[in-house]
Amino acid sequence: MRRFRVLCCPLECHSRQGGEVEAIHAGALLAKGQQLIKLANMKGLKIVTQVSESDVNKFALNQKVAISGDGFSGRQLSGYVSAISQMAVQDENPGSAARFPITITVNAPENGDFKDVRLGMSVHMTIVTYRNENSFIIPHAAVEQAEDGMFVHHRERLDAPVVRREVTIGQSTAKGVEVFGLDSGFVSVKADAQ
Numbered sequence: 001m002r003r004f005r006v007l008c009c010p011l012e013c014h015s016r017q018g019g020e021v022e023a024i025h026a027g028a029l030l031a032k033g034q035q036l037i038k039l040a041n042m043k044g045l046k047i048v049t050q051v052s053e054s055d056v057n058k059f060a061l062n063q064k065v066a067i068s069g070d071g072f073s074g075r076q077l078s079g080y081v082s083a084i085s086q087m088a089v090q091d092e093n094p095g096s097a098a099r100f101p102i103t104i105t106v107n108a109p110e111n112g113d114f115k116d117v118r119l120g121m122s123v124h125m126t127i128v129t130y131r132n133e134n135s136f137i138i139p140h141a142a143v144e145q146a147e148d149g150m151f152v153h154h155r156e157r158l159d160a161p162v163v164r165r166e167v168t169i170g171q172s173t174a175k176g177v178e179v180f181g182l183d184s185g186f187v188s189v190k191a192d193a194q
Contacts, residue, residue: 045106045114046082047123050089050099058129059084065104069123072116079106081127130171137176142187143169152179153188162188 024036047067051059059081067077082105088098104125108114144151154165170178 044108045117047079047104047106047125048101049104049125050101053088053098053100056084056100056102059102059127063127063129066126067104067106067123069117069121071118071121075109075116077106077109077117079104132170132178135170135178135180136182136184137173137178138182138187139176139189140172142189143167143177143179150179152182154182154185156183156185158186160185 024030030036061081061084063081065079065081067079068075081102083101083103085101088100091099138152142152144153149166150169151164151166153162155162165182167179167181170180172178
């Protein structure tokens, strides 16, 4: 093992034992391959996260991403999906679902300044994977299944009569189900479903 002498001013470095930070001073002995400093280019940022195998095919390159975080509260950043891995990462828990890395490229803020953003901060990301302006999301319990189709009890206004309307079911979400064939208005939800 070769040893090197540091002939510079004090810095912080990461030692090879467990990554603890310790001060470097003139005359300190360093090991080959020991990390001394981390540099980051703050001109552009990327976020790497993982998604489950059941969700990975909902993402596509260039999808827009809204980014917020507790560390830069009050500010919202934008970005886009710039990479989706074709290979799952190894999971230490046997039997768990495969997870795939996706990379989000963060757009530069209008003022070009990332000063509130620090590397390693946690963020909340919203990625719209599906949008349809011609449908409504209603509670699951509002849909009635019959032999001849799917129906809801609908009224256009509060003072209008209730009409049983046939609907076509679209995608299901945790908050409700997408339906086609309705105009704006009100739907009845079974009282025992709440």
